Amino acid sequence: xxxxxxxxxxxxxxxxxxxxxxxxxxxxxxxxxxxxxxxxxxxxxxxxxxxxxxxxxxxxxxxxxxxxxxxxxxxxxxxxxxxxxxxxxxxxxxxxxxxxxxxxxxxxxxxxxxxxxxxxxxxxxxxxxxxxxxxxxxxxxxxxxxxxxxxxxxxxxxxxxxxxxxxxxxxxxxxxxxxxxxxxxxxxxxxxxxxxxxxxxxxxxxxxxxxxxxxxxxxx
Numbered sequence: 112x113x114x115x116x117x118x119x120x121x122x123x124x125x126x127x128x129x130x131x132x133x134x135x136x137x138x139x140x141x142x143x144x145x146x147x148x149x150x151x152x153x154x155x156x157x158x159x160x161x162x163x164x165x166x167x168x169x170x171x172x173x174x175x176x177x178x179x180x181x182x183x184x185x186x187x188x189x190x191x192x193x194x195x196x197x198x199x200x201x202x203x204x205x206x207x208x209x210x211x212x213x214x215x216x217x218x219x220x221x222x223x224x225x226x227x228x229x230x231x232x233x234x235x236x237x238x239x240x241x242x243x244x245x246x247x248x249x250x251x252x253x254x255x256x257x258x259x260x261x262x263x264x265x266x267x268x269x270x271x272x273x274x275x276x277x278x279x280x281x282x283x284x285x286x287x288x289x290x291x292x293x294x295x296x297x298x299x300x301x302x303x304x305x306x307x308x309x310x311x312x313x314x315x316x317x318x319x320x321x322x323x324x325x326x327x328x329x330x331x
Contacts, residue, residue: 115299115329117322118143118176118285120309121167122158123257129163132313133170139322143174143198145287145307148191150181153205154254161194168195176245176305178226178287180253181205185212192219200224200247200285203231213242226287228253229261233271240280245305246271251288257310260289265301272302292328299329 119141124132136144146164151157158180168175177196179187184201191199199221206212209225216223225236226247236246248267251258268284275282285305286298295306308325315321 113304115303115326116142116283116305117326117329118145118305118307119312119322120145120147120287120307122147123309123313125313126159129167130170133167135318136322137170137172139319140326141173141322142326143176143305144171145176145178145309147178147180149254153182153202154180156254161190164191164194164196171195174198176200176224176285178224178247179205180226185215188212188215188219192221196221198222198224198245200226200245202226202228202253203235204228210239210242213239224285226253229263233267233274236271237274237278240274240278240282243280243282245283245285247285247287247307248303249288250286250290253288258289260291260294265297268298268301268303275302292325295325295329296331 119136147158149156149158174197176198177191178200182205199216201212203225213223222244224245225243228249250260250264283304284302286303287307290306290308291311312318312321
């Protein structure tokens with residue numbers, strides 16, 4: 112079985128001590144940095160913008176997985192590539208011409224991801240699944256950290272895995288929202304490859320241990 116990845120969500124970090132938290136992820140058993148960019152329009156919250164991402168990229172020593180929760184993401188593809196993003200994920204619901212957007216992301220040398228909201232069926236991705244490097248299934252409604260996990264997610268993961276296998280695609284499945292040690296193994300068993308963990312990691316008193324435990328749990 113291929114190794115499963117843990118991607119701490121920087122949205123849950125302490126912004127007054129951001130460099131400290133970035134260094135913690137560097138030193139941890141985590142695999143990726145997950146960075147949510149929100150515009151206050153597509154989702155009802157504003158997170159952080161280009162200068163913060165640029166500074167994170169200066170210190171980060173692992174894959175930078177950027178999740179754009181913004182309208183009209185095509186405007187910023189080149190910018191996010193220049194800022195050091197390795198994976199750029201756009202929302203299905205925000206892209207009128209998804210195939211074109213995916214090609215534009217890849218043309219900038221990044222892996223192309225597609226995120227889907229809880230109400231969006233995975234079947235809508237079948238026609239472009241071979242062009243998608245990563246599908247981010249939102250297991251909470253996007254916009255805020257710390258929400259509870261939506262139980263229907265397991266079913267969506269299994270259905271998406273079936274589409275990936277049927278099309279012989281190499282797409283990874285990422286889960287974003289409400290991930291803890293209580294649901295991590297079940298998500299991986301359903302077919303998930305990458306787990307984004309925000310509050311669960313950063314609210315822990317022993318963050319390095321929490322990441323290590325989560326990583327060994329999903330790779331056991």
